[in-house]
Amino acid sequence: MRSTPLHPVARLPEEWSASLAARGERSFTAKQVFQWIHRRGVLDPAAMTNLPARLREHLAAEGLGEVLTPERVHRSEDGTRKLLLRLRDGATIETVLLPSVSGPGSHAQLDADAAAALDDDEDDDAAAEAGAAPRVRVTQCISTQVGCAMGCGFCASGVAGLKRHLGAEEIAGQVLLGRAMLEEGEELRNVVYMGMGEPLHNYEATARSLRLLTHPEGINLSTRRVTVSTSGLVPEIARLGADFGGQIALAISLHAADDETRSALMPINRKHPLDELLAALRAYPLPRRRRITIEYTLVAGQNDDPAEARRLAKLLRGLPVKINLIPMNPIEASSLGPPAQERVAAFQEVLTQAGYSCFVRRRRGDDVSAACGQLVLLGAKPKVRRALG
Incomplete structure (x- = not known):
């Protein structure tokens, strides 16, 4: 069982269907929300113009936005x-x-x-x-x-x-x-x-x-x-x-x-x-x-x-x-x-x-420093490794 709710960007369409149905939203809105996020790349609820205003407000309150x-x-x-x-x-x-x-x-x-x-x-x-x-x-x-x-x-x-x-x-x-x-x-x-x-x-x-x-x-x-x-x-x-x-x-x-x-x-x-x-x-x-x-x-x-x-x-x-x-x-x-x-x-x-x-x-x-093995955590202090084993 999840201890914390899924972030809106992490939800699959069926999970959107369940959460939005519980709010009384129409069934097709789940697909619309998912498409806005993952097909169009829009994470600002205010820009999701074909959604009802009340739903856009709800999405903003849930934390939908840039991650x-x-x-x-x-x-x-x-x-x-x-x-x-x-x-x-x-x-x-x-x-x-x-x-x-x-x-x-x-x-x-x-x-x-x-x-x-x-x-x-x-x-x-x-x-x-x-x-x-x-x-x-x-x-x-x-x-x-x-x-x-x-x-x-x-x-x-x-x-x-x-x-x-x-x-x-x-x-x-x-x-x-x-x-x-x-x-x-x-x-x-x-x-x-x-x-x-x-x-x-x-x-x-x-x-x-x-x-x-x-x-x-x-x-x-x-x-x-x-x-x-x-x-x-x-x-x-x-x-x-x-x-x-x-x-x-x-x-x-x-x-x-x-x-x-x-x-x-x-x-x-x-x-x-x-x-x-x-x-x-x-x-x-x-x-x-x-x-x-x-x-x-x-x-x-x-x-x-x-x-x-x-x-x-x-x-x-x-x-x-x-x-x-x-x-x-x-x-x-x-x-x-x-x-x-x-x-x-x-x-x-x-x-x-x-x-x-x-x-x-x-x-x-x-x-x-973008080649294989070179991506690094910003601020990490290197500890030089001179030999294997």
């Missing part, structure tokens, strides 16, 4: 925009907009994570054939927590630990705001849960936000275009698969092919070691022709040897996966760093020769 405010926009030379957002309690989070020109051959311009959510381009191909100008396709990376409890050695988000979970309204609210801040010619096509925090550690709010973002009366994102990344919370992986029938794209932060190395990089491995995690991936109800994305951050001198690549190839054998290699992005809280380019290429070659689809993440937004 986060853009405080600063950092624009990268490559077009990436990192948004610093202020929450109602004063906490801050970050979300990232990654634009990429769509159309034939555009996969080469995308991060591998974005490409994982873009297995079909029929709409773009049809537009190209019709002579339409290519659209700028945007992937948004969103956060699910203020800080993070996972403590991964290559990631800045957990430097100060976990401060609090985000509510579903704050998670979905990032997408509502991101969509409103798109520039001319851009369209939001993909959402990846790869920002601050561990999405499955905040399962209830993450799941509700997924339902909000994919609801046909709202933004109506295809589940093919939404990816949830996890460090390996085994029970919640099973729960996500059961709750959404495997339709939500899954990305796994793996980063090592043996328990000793992975536990040094990622403390969660001590609770859910590789054999448990791999069993959960085999059990995930993946639809036909879909694959799990394996994220592997390459850390110089730690997990980047070709022998590690051979172990990884063996570990993943039989799983429908694509592999996303991520040369570590520098963070203030760690003296660890990426391997040389030749080392990355050698690692990729081993996996390619083993028959895997293997991408190397093209660094995006690193000049404004």
